[in-house]
Amino acid sequence: MGATHGVEITGPRNDRYDEILTEDALALVAELHRSFEPRRQELLRARKERQDRVSAGEDLDFLPETAHIREDDSWKVADPAPGITDRRVEITGPTDRKMTINALNSGAKVWLADLEDANTPMWENMIEGHLNLRDALDREVDFTSPQGKTYALKGDDELATIVVRPRGWHLDEKHILVDGERVSGGIVDFALYFFHCAERQIAKGKGPYFYLPKMESHLEARLWNDIFVLAQERLGIPRGTIRATCLIETIPAAFEMEEILYELREHSSGLNAGRWDYLFSLIKVHRTRGRKFLLPERNSVGMTAPMMRAYTELLVKTCHKRGAHAIGGMAAFIPSRRDEEVNKNAFAKVRDDKSRESNDGFDGSWVAHPDLVPVAEEIFDGVLGQNPNQISKQRPDVNVTAEDLLAVDRTPGGISAAGLRANINVALQYLAAWMGGNGAVAIHNLMEDAATAEISRSQIWQWLHNDVTLEDGPKVTADLVRTIIDEELETIRGMLGDAFDEKRYQQAKELFSEVALADEYVDFLTLPAYERMP
Incomplete structure (x- = not known):
């Protein structure tokens, strides 16, 4: 295997993928991994x-x-x-x-x-993204x-x-292994x-x-x-x-x-x-x-x-x-x-x-x-x-x-039943699209990405664990959140009609429930989401 000794590609090599996954390119990946992976892990521990x-x-x-x-x-x-x-x-x-x-x-x-x-880090998205970038620089990126x-x-x-x-540093690429280890995405x-x-x-x-x-x-x-x-x-x-x-x-x-x-x-x-x-x-x-x-x-x-x-x-x-x-x-x-x-x-x-x-x-x-x-x-x-x-x-x-940077308690606004529903609705729609390979999703005339889904689920986790009572409703409990999840799924189903993807929305429901309701907070929802991907 020459320069790429110790490198294993576990994802499929689809059409033109070999143009990106060349021996010399993978040799650079391998050298950077071997040189810096211990430091990355040390820094992730320092975060914790x-x-x-x-x-x-x-x-x-x-x-x-x-x-x-x-x-x-x-x-x-x-x-x-x-x-x-x-x-x-x-x-x-x-x-x-x-x-x-x-x-x-x-x-x-x-x-x-x-x-x-x-971007959803599906293997196809990642490698085809690199092909598109290179093709754009070569002016060979026309599309119909x-x-x-x-x-x-x-x-x-x-x-x-x-x-x-x-x-970011927290994400691995599970389809490229160096010496049996996943490489930093x-x-x-x-x-x-x-x-x-x-x-x-x-x-x-x-x-x-x-x-x-x-x-x-x-x-x-x-x-x-x-x-x-x-x-x-x-x-x-x-x-x-x-x-x-x-x-x-x-x-x-x-x-x-x-x-x-x-x-x-x-x-x-x-x-x-x-x-x-x-x-x-x-x-x-x-x-x-x-x-x-x-x-x-x-x-x-x-x-x-x-x-x-x-x-x-x-x-x-x-x-x-x-x-x-x-x-x-x-x-x-x-x-x-x-x-x-x-x-x-x-x-x-x-x-x-x-x-x-x-x-x-x-x-x-x-x-x-x-x-x-x-x-x-x-x-x-x-x-x-x-x-x-x-x-x-x-x-x-x-x-x-x-103190200025941490003045969260000086932020005007409240926590309403509508706000709770909006968090759940947006997160479900976004995660269903994310699991299907789309990481930039237009929802309610806004372009949502992983960050807004992270806010939605993190707020709910925080409200649950700090005994928050809604301004115009009951206390936020796990049972209340589960009920609203089901109700919002029905709302989305009615809105999408035949376009409602039962499998994707079931995945979204399970993932959102896991990261919003778990006793232990998950640092990034993309971590368990990525493991659910092929």
Whole structure:
């Protein structure tokens, strides 16, 4: 087996898969696994140890041992890289063939090609996603729908820059084994894209760029940096060619923003405010800490809540202090083809959200649908003009404390019967789609991904374990949740009619019940969900 000795592929090798699963690409996967898997496992254990301390009553805080990094004003991250100097609008989405074309053609500056939360990690999705990315760079990605509609790429100068989001450190890839061990999903995603597409991106005057999800500490960022260094060395690519934007989407990472930039400084292109996962993390980390950390239902938690303002303003200040981009959160609205009143109200909310971000100093923001690109672009054009970013806008007026970041109890809103039902309804619909291979799902005119399902089930778990009584109803109990699950399944059945997939919704019911009602909290619902997949 040559360079791939010790590598076993347990997934099927479908048409063209051998173009991605080459011996040399798998050799890079194997080397990265053997070099860094012990550290990944050590860092995952460190997550658990910190969680145990917080559950026992310890509050998160800025790290005293890294104060020297925060206090040293001399260091900066690398200068903005070609193709990601101007990031005023970024579109996100999975890497299926149609989305690949639509995202690249959308008019956005960047396409976050998502192998993580907007993607179900089925073997076919992962490998075909890599084929689509490579084919797009080779301009061989044309697509015709079953209805006969054709999709093709515009000219190279009109296309968004590809920035790939690999899976987080907690997820394995069960179809690739090295020395009998599962490989980190993040390492697989990074290595296969880097091996096949780095030189292709460089030839186009850009580079291999990444979004790094779910990190909880600067030591996890250090691990990514060391992986980048080794991978560039092996492929003979100059050190620093890779650029990475880190999602600050966990509450522990909010206390280590500067340290995360510092660890990746030669490869860093900024931070992103991953708002939905951030709410999920707030709930998860403090789930047993009583009513002080009890969030209202998710639809009432806006970005103007004090703790969210503290988080986003600190992110902008931190990034611009270090010469990095600050990228805003997702506008998840999906325009309706039938209801203009829904569109009118939603577009107004999107404009308000993007106006707040652009005025706060963000250099760009995310949208989930091509129709929102011109809306966000108009807002950021009004602030940026011809400037590619507003990194020069410093925020000395911002002074955020640990107490500000943890001020959950200052968030307005309540917990209603409708909120409980909405959590269950959205989670069931999302999980049914996820188990069927679709990780980005339009539900009630919003693009839902794994993060919103995580919020839904985590809130219910927290309400159950903190004896919450609904504002307009009974106490939240396991029996009440089970009853509403059955009722919402019937509602969905009536809504979908013949399109209701009995098998998928039964899987969704079982999975949701497991992660929402279990005595022991499951860290990520995607872990048991992934094990249910072939």
